[in-house]
Amino acid sequence: MKRRIPAVHGERQNSDSVLEGAFLVRVDRVFFRWHPQRPFYALRFAILEPEEKRGQLFTGRLYCSPKAIWRLRWFLRDFGYDQDLMGRDEVDEKALLRLRGIVRISHTTLNGRRFLNLSGFAPASEWEELSPSTVSREEVSRDL
DSSP states (O other): OOOOOTTTTOOOOOGGGSOOEEEEEEEEEEEEEOOSSOOEEEEEEEEEESGGGTTOEEEEEEEOSTTTHHHHHHHHHHTTOOHHHHHTTOOOHHHHTTOEEEEEEEEEEETTEEEEEEEEEEEGGGHHHHOHHHHHHHHHHHHO
């Protein structure tokens, strides 16, 4: 029996479906994954802004290895994680749920595989300053 499965032949997906840029997000789900050299948190984010991407989900990793712990601290600080828990070096997965902030997403291709990078974070209160629509309006006004 033959079945038709779209995109099984390996053509690239439509580039419109690839998320890139800055997004106001909410932490939707968190899982800790243990690995001997590189333990990490797998985080699923729900996009809140911009409006045209609202409701879309994406998943990223934050590694807990000694070389990468700075990025986890950056994320926790900017998303408003409980400072008391941070002071005790504790990360509570339940306390991470529903935290809000800004994530900058980029992609890297390595050995033919595409990986999503959480390349930057900012507090949710800075969304008006950092949102793509605000930046583009400022660029237009400068050009005039």
